[in-house]
Amino acid sequence: MIAKLELRDLHKRFDDVEAVKGLSLTLAEGEFLSLLGPSGCGKSTTLAMIVGFLQPDEGDILIDGRSILQVAPQRRRIGLVFQDYAIFTRLSVRANLAFGLEAQGVARGERKRRVADFAEQLHLTHLLSRAGASLNMGEMQAVALARVLITEPKLLLLDEPMSNLDAADRADLRGELKQLQKQLDQTVLYVTHDQVEAMSMSDRIAVMREGLIIQVGSPEEIYRRPANRFVAEFIGDPPINILPCEVLKSGAEISARTACHGDLRLGKAEIDAGEHWLAVRPHVFRAGYEPGEGTTPVEVRFVENFGAEHVLHVEYGDRLVRVVVPPSFAGNLDTVHLGLDLSAVHLIDRSSENTVPRAALGVPA
């Protein structure tokens, strides 16, 4: 099957900064893929190259198997929702929705009919006569999305479309957007720095850093098997704990020792003995009132209350680690007994910062 969008070894340099350095990625028809990364990682540059606002220095961009590098932006049939929506404030919502059809030369009657139909489908009919300038952020976002979708783009790009919305609107929109995408079977490339958005909506996530894609996979894969320390720290809320550990080898079997836990048997792995990192999600710690096998007593420094769950910040060697517990599990200065689910911790090589694959306790890697 030919990929809907294929990016082949894209390079883009601005003066002395290399913004994108050899990026390759494919999107299947109807797929929702998030390009996730911190500010300045080259996401927006990549987007601008796909749309055609920038030409890549090297590499190729293909849609349905054909290079679009020589195609002008207005003929690429790629929809883009801008971060600030770029609503034409002097035009009515109706004129905003009709804009793309008008630019493409769709006849007036046809235009009117399609705008009316589409507005009804997206529940925007009540906004049609309003001026663009009078919309609030949420309405602008909806109009910007509708304005693009009505042109039936081959590919829809969304550039941080929720960064201007408040938390409640974001939560609503995540669900609506995902539903709409499935309903229209629209291929979507979603650019964001918010891992919650990426995790909740994507079929696949491509994590990007410093102009390169570090890991591509389903949200599940990215969360369960982060490729390196950066991905491990970037994904997950509350954030993952990174603990210094000392790795000991006996044959192929390795074990690790942290500030508070000794003899953590990690199975078989290709790693040199010595100082490394152990990455432990706050949900992977097990906290109990009574000592058990492999537990260590630790003191709770403070508690963050998230309603449905609490996050304990407990003293762990020279640092605090986060531990997720049920509500009202423990209070400040309480002592809890901390254990670990060894099948779910990640061993990270200190020099390469990559996650070391391991065959945990006889299970193949």
Next chain:
Amino acid sequence: MTGQGTWVTVVKRAAVVLSMLIAFFPIFWLVSTSFKPFEEWANWPPIWITDNPTLQNYRIVFFPEAAREFAAAQEGSLDYKVSGSAWKAFKDSTIISTLATLCSVAFGTLAAYSIVRFRTGGDNYPFQFLTVRMFPPIAVVVPMVAMFSILRLSDTYWGLILAYTAFTLPFSIWMIRSFIEDVPAELEGAAMVHGMGQFRAFATVTLPLIKGGVLSTALFIFILNWSEFLFALVLTSGDVVTITIQVANYVSASSGKLYGVQAAMGTVSTVPVIVFGYLIQRHLVRGLTFGAIKR
């Protein structure tokens, strides 16, 4: 209010009144002189407002018979140019200033657009334009006279239009650039992804948004052109006569400068500027901030 506060207010208001008086005095004197009879033009002590108002000066400007009559009364010592009417000067100035303004603003808009959106010429390019404008025109006048006469542009409309466009273009680019910078590139980008070419996106999205700025730039450039003297003086020799040249022509051998006539012509020549300004005043306030106010 404390006593000190009152004093500060009084001083501030006095300063405003004083600067208004200084700013408006030349205009007052111009209009006042234009209605004075011959004897009072250069009287000492000065006559602020004449007791014998006359339209004689305006008649000399607009009616050749009146000018010839006046010249006869001056015992024929009046310069031959004065005996013609100023109508040609108004016509020539209107043609030259209008076309030169249109050229300057049109080229300026396109150049500014290219500088803002495509970083044409690099980051220092706009400053280089301003530097060109800092160059005193008098320094290039002699080579220009030579070039224009070789190119047969001396004493033609197109010659002056070319010279004015060249010298006002840096202002156009500089001012319009700041207006274009205020329009988010995203808006054009949106128009482009919705199916418009770059130029069409510029014309339908950006141009309407910078209209006010372009109009106030045009007014500014028009005033520069309308009041330009140096190029008009050296690049014409009688076939083309601008207002500024005609004002300078009102000189008599026996009585020196004809201040009253010059004032009458000066007064009339401010009218088009005021009318133009009035027509675009809606756009002027925002425009005259030179786009400095960001949203």
